[in-house]
Amino acid sequence: MFFRVMDKDRLPDLVRGLAAEYEVIGPIAKGDEFVFAIVSDPTELRLDYDTTILPPKKHFMPPTESLMSFRVQDSEVVGEELDRTPRVLFGLHPCDINGLMLMDNVFLQGYEDPYYKARRESTLIVGLNCMPHEGCFCKAWGTDEVHWGFDIFLSDLGDRYFVSVRSVEGADLLDRCVETRQITPEDTAEFQRVASEFQASFEGQPDTSQVPLLLDAKYDDPIWEELGSRCLSCGACSMVCPTCYCFDVRDRLEPDGQEGTRERVWDSCLYIDFAEVAHGHNFRASRAARVKNRYYHKQWGYLSKFERVLCVGCGRCASACKADINPRIVIEALQAGGGSL
Amino acid sequence: MNPTAVRRLAAYEQLSANPYRPWPARITSITELTDKETLFELRLIDDDVRDAFKFESGQFVEVSIFGVGEAPISISSAPSKQGFIELCVRNAGDVTGALHSRQCGDIVGLRGPFGRGFPFEEMKGNDVLLVAGGLGIAPLKSLINHIHDTRHEFGKVTILYGSRSPEEVLFARQFDMWRHRDDFDLHLTVDQPDETWDGDVGLVTNLFERVDVDPAKTFGAICGPPVMYKYVVAEMRAKGMEADRIYVSFERRMKCGFGKCGHCGVGHQYACIDGPVFNYWEAMNLQEAM
Structure with a gap:
């Protein structure tokens, strides 16, 4: 993993750059709540969202999906399509990235699920740090942080993002789409401060040890x-x-x-x-x-x-x-x- | 590798590439066993897929009737017979109902085999005590037939099989022929006898008083309705059999067959991949099992 810094006003460049090659899905407003949906314009993105109605799993395992089409007469499978649409899930919080990794254990271990696997392999994950809201108890399970499971991860430092780059695809993307700069010791210090503030702001986490x-x-x-x-x-x-x-x-x-x-x-x-x-x-x-x-x-x-x-x-x-x-x-x-x- | 091996490997990879995909299989024989249960013989149509299909006693397949759905059915024929499988199916739901309306020569879909079967190799050299209730004979029939085909590798083989009434006895013709064999100690019992019945009457557990068990060299295999297990296990335990030599096969709603869909959960395990055959030591440590 390596780190870069991106000024916040560059965010639209990143989203537009992504949208040129991928279907970009991110948090947008729906009434008083938020949903993960296709982002047609960077200004729609609500990176200040607390949570979404449905988790991102629907983009890997839709509520309804076709496994195959068939012919009754001779029991033949006549069509079997895997969804390999290039996608980016933008702005996932650590809990949801951890959730995907738990889903991976089920669908990618033992017998591989080809439908889930195809979508998972075609989807990049852009993570985003958050602050705990009222209902969060991720800290109790240790799922308040992620160290892998994303391609890039954005940590909000006020006027800029501290960008953790995990995968080659993530590094390439960043290179192609947006101007970033090297981190300075001040950036790292601020990143640490934000992380500590995040950790300190959890209240009333249940004791899950037993x-x-x-x-x-x-x-x-x-x-x-x-x-x-x-x-x-x-x-x-x-x-x-x-x-x-x-x-x-x-x-x-x-x-x-x-x-x-x-x-x-x-x-x-x-x-x-x-x-x-x-x-x-x-x-x-x-x-x-x-x-x-x-x-x-x-x-x-x-x-x-x-x-x-x-x-x-x-x-x-x-x-x-x-x-x-x-x-x-x-x-x-x-x-x-x-x-x- | 020679071309045949390459082709078969490709077929095997195809079989496992999409475990949701059923393969066409022809119904090659239909035998009515009772007014509810029928024995279907199925043969996978594709030669390479058929060659790649290898199973163990106790495993199951998903029978697929496109347009209706799928049902998990345990294999009743023995792995020693290749090229076809036999399924003993009760007409009890949408899929099994549709299967019962099919005729010889018709084509249905098959996926599998799935699950963990009986530990056949481990059982060799030992006595085997098989206890079935009702349709529970279906998976045990595979084990019985497999033992039959390699009979010299086993010690004493005892079969206790309980049914509700004489009309409900499955594989009655074959069992009738086996009654006088001395290499299988076969006891059939029914709850509700009629005038034609000359076997035992009462619950299958009553038969235990007539069975001699050498606990150190006997394996148990049990399959039947959910209520039956704990009573039969208690009888085996009373004969001194260790928990890990008693095998039980559980019926659950295996929908996908390979540990994804969640429907066949038994406590913290899935019947489809962790079972359906468990030993009693595992089962007694499993919530919801018995």
Whole structure:
């Protein structure tokens, strides 16, 4: 990794330079909130965003995507398209970059998922530093920082960006698109100061040190029944989660019934039929079992395979949940001895 | 490498390049086993894909009916028989219903094989006690057939198979022929007998009182409805069998088949890649397993 400094007024040059070669996706305003969407003009970019409604996972695994088109008669696959559109995801915060790396473990290890892989390989990541907002608890999981997983990373130093350059593609890009200069000791000192200020501004982070232990010990705790009685099984938490990857596969037939498309759609383990098998047995028929599974999978099951929990503390689920269920509340309840919320 | 090997390697790479892609397979035989279950014999059409398809007893495939969807089905034939697979399928859902409406010669899609099967090599030289309930005989049938084809490599082989009623006994004709074989100790039982039934009556666990087990040299293999496992495991444990010599095969909703879609989670594992066959030591340390 090496570092450069870019004056802030050069930002439009960078975005325009990128847009000449890539589809640029970045945070833009939508009502009072923000979304990751195609940026057609650099002035649309809202690098002051706190968080977005949906995480960037939709650009690697869209809510609905075609896996293949088929012919019914002879069960032949007639089309299989991988999306290799050159893209840049611009302005991702550390939590979301960490979220992508957790998704990579699932989709790029063992059997590789060709659809995810094609998009991932065609997408550059431009990270952006942030300041914690009310819902953030990334620091609790150690996902408040990233040291890899991006091509370039912009740290805001007021009138300029401290640019961390991680990949060859990132270095080339910077070279081609925008004027930057060498870092000075003053830049480095300011970069350090901003990083320290960021670290110091987290408040009320949950203590996650015992989470796997607590989950193990309190598998049969009444807290799960209580959470189950509150959960609406709406799945909103899964949809907005940067690390929820479960999906369903559905076939859609053309009107002639001869050809069709096999599609992958986002799914949620909170939906009632998620673990139901053919002749009706449902391995998680109760809402309590489903809520419990979500937390066990994220903070125990995934941990057992990849040595990380499957949560980056972005806080989106806390905003999305109408029943006030989120990791913070669950962790605190488990620590408080469980039993009751 | 010779041209055939190169071609087969390419086919193998093709098979694994997109694990979501089903390959056309022809239905070469249909045998009605009961009024709900049918045995389908399938043959992958492409020669190289068929040659590249290698499986173990206990593994499953995804059967694909384009326009309807996919269903995970365990393979019932033995790996010792190459070139085709047999699937014992209950008409229970959209995909299996559509499969039941297909005829000999029709083409369906196949993906796989997926999952971890029974430890066949490790079992060699030992006694094997197989316990099935209902449709749970389907994956065990592959193991039974495989043992049959290499019978001299195993010690005593005992099969306990429980069904609800005589009409629901799967592979009844073959088991009927095996009743008097002395190299397989076969016990069939039903909950609800009729006047034609001359086998045992009652739960499959009742049969244990007539089974002698040498726990140090016996492997157990269990598959059946979810409620059955803990009772059968308890019987095996009571016979002195160690937890890690008892193998259970779990049914879950394997949608993708290779650890991505999340549907077949059992505790912290996925039935599709970590199982569907687990030993009981693993299963007892797995929430939601039994």
